[in-house]
Amino acid sequence: MPVTGNEIRVAIKSDDDILAARQQGRELGVRLGFGPSDLAVIATAISELARNILVYAENGNIICWPIERGTKKGIVLQADDEGPGIPNVEAVLRDGYSTSGGLGLGLPGVRRLMDEFAIVSRKDHGTTVTAIKWMK
Amino acid sequence: MLVPILKQGPYLIASVQAALRDADLVKLRDALTEQVGTYRSRGVIIDVTALDVLDSFACRILSDIANILRLRGAETVIVGIQPEVAFSMVQLGLRLDSVVTALDLEEGLDYMKRRTERISHACYRK
Numbered sequence: 010m011p012v013t014g015n016e017i018r019v020a021i022k023s024d025d026d027i028l029a030a031r032q033q034g035r036e037l038g039v040r041l042g043f044g045p046s047d048l049a050v051i052a053t054a055i056s057e058l059a060r061n062i063l064v065y066a067e068n069g070n071i072i073c074w075p076i077e078r079g080t081k082k083g084i085v086l087q088a089d090d091e092g093p094g095i096p097n098v099e100a101v102l103r104d105g106y107s108t109s110g111g112l113g114l115g116l117p118g119v120r121r122l123m124d125e126f127a128i129v130s131r132k133d134h135g136t137t138v139t140a141i142k143w144m145k
Numbered sequence: 146m147l148v149p150i151l152k153q154g155p156y157l158i159a160s161v162q163a164a165l166r167d168a169d170l171v172k173l174r175d176a177l178t179e180q181v182g183t184y185r186s187r188g189v190i191i192d193v194t195a196l197d198v199l200d201s202f203a204c205r206i207l208s209d210i211a212n213i214l215r216l217r218g219a220e221t222v223i224v225g226i227q228p229e230v231a232f233s234m235v236q237l238g239l240r241l242d243s244v245v246t247a248l249d250l251e252e253g254l255d256y257m258k259r260r261t262e263r264i265s266h267a268c269y270r271k
Contacts (some may be wrong), residue, residue, distance in 0.1 A: 024167035031198060032164065035159040049197060049229035053237060115201065118237035 015040070019059075020069075021090075026060040030032055030071040037073050039069040042131045043144060051084060051142055054122045058088035058138055066092020066135065076141060083143040086123070091135040098128050150180060155187040156257055157261075158250070161195050170206040171235045177210055181219045183265030187264075188257040189214055192250055204239045211244045220260055224243065224253035 017037050019030040034055040038048045041101045062064025062069035097100055101116050118125040123140035130136040151158045177189055212219040224247045247253040
């Protein structure tokens with residue numbers, strides 16, 4: 010269940026916004042009580058997700074909010090865009106796959122960084138990547 | 146935020162002060178490429194102690210810098226990668242394989258001295 014009033018939302022249109030998203034996401038992580046390693050992981054994951062938006066969809070949003078499940082507490086990171094969609098989701102989750110000529114680490118890397126990870130993508134309707142980091 | 150570049154003897158020291166936008170990293174690359182020529186520098190130390198994130202873009206630029214400067218005849222050492230940053234990089238799959246790293250500025254300078262001395266000795270022997 011999301012806890013209201015603690016959500017951050019950053020529109021991603023330029024590389025300035027990547028920095029803003031990762032700083033705001035990190036601050037939310039600090040407020041929730043994450044330790045330094047997890048904060049670095051959260052900020053890095055946001056950076057990669059935001060850059061994906063910029064490269065593949067040109068604009069979209071990074072949204073982060075707290076989550077509780079049973080006794081566990083965590084943070085949800087969501088990258089939402091209305092870009093072309095990912096034609097082959099399984100392929101982009103393989104290491105080394107990249108359609109932008111980049112390092113191709115983006116999504117598989119984010120999946121490794123986070124505890125839970127899901128992609129919903131529809132051709133011509135955009136992509137939503139949702140990932141959760143639980144507090145240890 | 147621009148990264149200040151200090152000249153210290155035959156070396157340049159680029160000391161990152163705060164989180165960088167992609168464009169700032171590109172400017173750093175271009176400034177170092179030019180200044181190793183201007184100052185005839187033998188080595189460049191990039192201090193990233195202040196960075197809380199090194200993502201795929203930052204790593205690509207850092208490794209580009211090291212490759213470009215090598216072609217310009219200068220060594221590059223990245224110093225000050227924080228423990229939690231190193232942890233995230235490895236999880237993400239970023240290894241910065243082709244780049245020399247050292248714990249901090251002191252170790253970086255030490256490495257540079259040993260490297261450049263060895264090169265001058267080797268030249269001298271010829």
